[in-house]
Amino acid sequence: MDLYKLGKVTWEESQLLYHALAYSGKEALVLLSPSTPYVCIGYHQEADAEVDLSFCETHQIPVFRREVGGGAVYLDGNQFFFQLILKRDNPLIPLRKEVFYQRFLEPVIDTYRQVGVPVEFKPVNDVLAGTRKISGTGVGEIGDCVVFVGNLIFDFNYEMMSKVLKVPDEKFRDKVHKTLQENLTTIRRELEPKKAELWNEFNLNDLLVSQFEKMLGDFQEKKVDESLTSKMDEIATRMFTPEWLHQKGKKQIGRQVKIQTGVNIVQKMHKAPGGLVKATYEVREDRLYDVILSGDFFCYPPDAIGLLETKLEGVHTSELQTILERFYSEQEVETTGLSISDWMMVLNA
Amino acid sequence: MQIQDYNMPDELHYEENHYWVKQEGDLLVIGMDDFAQKMAGEIVYIQLPFEGKKLKKGKKFAQVESGKWLGKVYAPVNGELVESNQELETNPALINSDCYGAGWMYKVRPDDLGEMGDLIQGAAGIEKWVLDDIEKYKQD
Numbered sequence: 212m213d214l215y216k217l218g219k220v221t222w223e224e225s226q227l228l229y230h231a232l233a234y235s236g237k238e239a240l241v242l243l244s245p246s247t248p249y250v251c252i253g254y255h256q257e258a259d260a261e262v263d264l265s266f267c268e269t270h271q272i273p274v275f276r277r278e279v280g281g282g283a284v285y286l287d288g289n290q291f292f293f294q295l296i297l298k299r300d301n302p303l304i305p306l307r308k309e310v311f312y313q314r315f316l317e318p319v320i321d322t323y324r325q326v327g328v329p330v331e332f333k334p335v336n337d338v339l340a341g342t343r344k345i346s347g348t349g350v351g352e353i354g355d356c357v358v359f360v361g362n363l364i365f366d367f368n369y370e371m372m373s374k375v376l377k378v379p380d381e382k383f384r385d386k387v388h389k390t391l392q393e394n395l396t397t398i399r400r401e402l403e404p405k406k407a408e409l410w411n412e413f414n415l416n417d418l419l420v421s422q423f424e425k426m427l428g429d430f431q432e433k434k435v436d437e438s439l440t441s442k443m444d445e446i447a448t449r450m451f452t453p454e455w456l457h458q459k460g461k462k463q464i465g466r467q468v469k470i471q472t473g474v475n476i477v478q479k480m481h482k483a484p485g486g487l488v489k490a491t492y493e494v495r496e497d498r499l500y501d502v503i504l505s506g507d508f509f510c511y512p513p514d515a516i517g518l519l520e521t522k523l524e525g526v527h528t529s530e531l532q533t534i535l536e537r538f539y540s541e542q543e544v545e546t547t548g549l550s551i552s553d554w555m556m557v558l559n560a
Numbered sequence: 561m562q563i564q565d566y567n568m569p570d571e572l573h574y575e576e577n578h579y580w581v582k583q584e585g586d587l588l589v590i591g592m593d594d595f596a597q598k599m600a601g602e603i604v605y606i607q608l609p610f611e612g613k614k615l616k617k618g619k620k621f622a623q624v625e626s627g628k629w630l631g632k633v634y635a636p637v638n639g640e641l642v643e644s645n646q647e648l649e650t651n652p653a654l655i656n657s658d659c660y661g662a663g664w665m666y667k668v669r670p671d672d673l674g675e676m677g678d679l680i681q682g683a684a685g686i687e688k689w690v691l692d693d694i695e696k697y698k699q700d
Contacts, residue, residue, distance in 0.1 A: 254623060254630050255605035280605075281628035306599045306697040308629045335601055335627035349628040461605045462649050 213239040214430035216416060219288060222249040223447065226275055228435065229294035229360065230450070231442035233353035238301070240423055240430060241294040242416045248287035248368075249273040250375050253280055254351065257460035263377045272375060276456050279351035279360055282469050285375050289366035289397075290347075291412045293319070293419060295359040303426070304357055312336040312348065315359050318422030319346055322363065325418050326410060328401045337472050343396035344471040363415055364397045379466050379478050383491055386476050386501065387468050390493055394470045467560065473497075481556040485509060485548020490557035497528045499558065508549045515544040523558070531558055561683055563690045567594045569660060570686055573679035575636035578693075580660065581679055584667075588676070590636060591664040592624070592655050595690060600626040603652045606665060607633075608644035615639050615668060617675065622666075633665070637675040643667040 215228065222245035232239050250262055250272055258264065258274060261283040267274050272285075286292075295315065297304060305311050313332055320338055323330040323345065330346075333339045338346040348361035373388035398415075399407045424430060449455060465479035478491045486508035493500040502523045504516050519538055526534050535551045538544070561570040572580040578596035582589045597603065605625040615621050615635035622633040645664050648654060655663035670676075680689045 253625075253628075255607070255625050278630065279628075280625045280630040306693070308599065308601055308627045311629075312627070349630070351630040352632045464650060 212427050212430055213237065213433045214420065215239060215241040215243070215433055215435065216420070217241070217243040217435075218412060219244055219246040221245070222247055222273060222275075222286075223451070224435075224443070225286075225292065226251070226277060227443040227446055227450070228439070229296055229358055230278060230353060230446050231439050232294075232296045233351075233356035233358050234446065235439065235442055236298065236355050237296065238298055238356070239296050239433070240420070240427070241296070242291070242419065243294075244288045244291050244412060245286060246288060248285065248371070249275060250283060251275050251277050251286055252283045253349070254278055255280070255461045256283060257463075258456050259377070260460070260463055261377055263375055267375055272371075274456060276450070276458070277349075277351070277360075278353050279349040279358065281347070281349035283376060284347060285368060285372040286362075287368060287371075289368070290362040290364050291415055292360065292362045293423075295423070297357050297359070299352065299355050299357055301357070308350075309335050311350070311359075315426075316346070316348065316361075318419060318426060319348075319361060319363065321422045322415065322418045323398075325422075326398060326402070326415070327406060328398060333472060335472060339471075340396050340401050343394055345396050345398075345401070363419065364395075365410070365412070365415070366399045367395060367397045369395070376468060377466075378468075379491075382503065383466065383476065383478055386491065386493065387470075390470050390474065390476055394474050465557075475560065477560045479557040479560070481553060483508065483549045483553035483556075485546060485553075488549065488553055488557050490554075492523075492558070492560075494528070494560050499523050499526050499528070499531075502558075509545075509547045510549075511545045512543075515542060515546075518542065519544075528559060531555060561686065563687055564694060566598065566690060567660075568686050568690055570683040572660070573636075573676055573681045574686060574689070575634060575679055576689075577632075577634050579633065579636060579665075581636050581676065583673070583676065586669065586673070587642060588637065588639070588668045588670055589664050590666045590668060592659050594659055595693065597656050597659045597663075600624070600629070600631070602626055603655045606648045606652045606655065608646065608649060609641055611641055611643060613641040615641060635668075636679060637668065637670045638672065639668045639670040641666055642669050 220243050225243050225245045330338050330340050336348050351358050369391050378384040468476045473496045475494045480489045488506040492502040502520045578593045580593045603626045607622040617638045620632040621635045624631050
């Protein structure tokens with residue numbers, strides 16, 4: 212199989228190359244990283260709903276829609292990317308998606324372990340160091356190929372990631388920032404400083420190549436040739452347009468930011484007969500944490516909402532109805548025009 | 561008809577990428593079959609193209625996403641899309657919970673209803689096809 216070990220490239224090339232290889236039907240492993248940061252959104256997302264486009268414009272951070280699943284991410288040169296392009300009929304590709312990730316993340320997992328970071332696979336497609344995610348991955352069926360993309364995260368700019376996302380308010384952004392730090396880690400964070408210094412894009416990629424070779428056989432190193440460049444130019448005319456970036460995506464109810472599988476920050480609003488209700492919270496393994504409730508409804512006594520927030524802490528989503536019923540029956544609370552079903556509208560993520 | 565772990569109604573026709581097709585008057589209803597939805601896992605997004613879109617048999621006409629995997633929906637026949645299931649816009653997991661009912665995906669006006677004959681059909685044909693796929697991927 213062909214190997215493109217490119218190191219730093221422009222952010223545009225870092226996206227165009229794998230699309231070009233896939234549309235050309237060429238199997239390859241590509242290793243690269245962008246020389247400047249950018250934001251990349253998943254195929255099904257709405258750019259304006261997911262990304263703070265004016266912040267990105269002010270800070271000259273380009274935004275790109277990939278033909279791969281997953282969510283919006285801030286990508287920079289401290290994340291080292293692998294892009295594996297396989298023909299659809301490659302016998303190594305299993306039908307079950309989870310098995311695909313498990314199989315093709317093995318070289319990534321072995322690389323982390325060789326570096327000294329003990330990691331495990333977590334279905335569907337996460338690599339975890341302890342409880343923290345340490346690699347982002349996704350797949351797209353592009354042309355007649357299946358493209359698997361992901362990264363080795365050497366370092367991560369948590370602050371910029373939380374700043375480029377569109378959020379309903381600054382509290383939500385702070386929550387995203389904090390939850391990212393708690394749930395996403397890096398090689399630099401996991402290793403002693405002196406050990407981390409030993410690793411860089413080149414020796415990490417060497418390890419990754421040797422791990423992928425065990426599965427895919429020997430690689431032949433290639434340079435990007437004229438035919439690929441011309442394919443990339445052709446794709447650029449379609450993918451670097453406002454029409455492509457702003458195409459209609461998945462409709463969101465409220466705002467939800469996925470941090471890792473099973474961990475989401477959610478804000479939902481609902482217009483109840485008694486007024487607007489707003490809830491912001493973290494959902495971790497189907498349980499609610501850090502619930503903040505607000506709105507313009509009438510509530511007596513006024514501190515009852517604070518009590519309800521406490522009662523909801525750690526509650527499993529399947530128990531919400533029961534907890535709310537108990538809250539209303541045990542406390543002398545009056546919320547005019549606001550019933551349990553209204554609370555369920557904002558709390559059932 | 562139950563074939564191992566998969567519910568595959570034998571009154572339906574099937575496209576080889578595991579989309580079912582059912583005739584309703586002069587229209588065809590299309591959805592993902594039980595085998596495919598189980599292989600995919602939780603569906604998080606299904607593209608609902610505009611009505612009037614021309615479909616070319618065997619070619620991609622929409623995208624579907626599960627587990628950060630962006631896959632393709634292939635047209636089972638030549639024709640024109642006349643309706644998409646708008647419920648899937650906010651609740652694509654209906655495909656997982658009820659793939660032959662509330663999780664239907666598209667209605668298509670075929671250019672030639674005779675193309676239904678090219679699809680996989682009949683209890684014996686469906687069983688052989690599904691068992692072959694199970695065998696092909698049993699290492700999973």
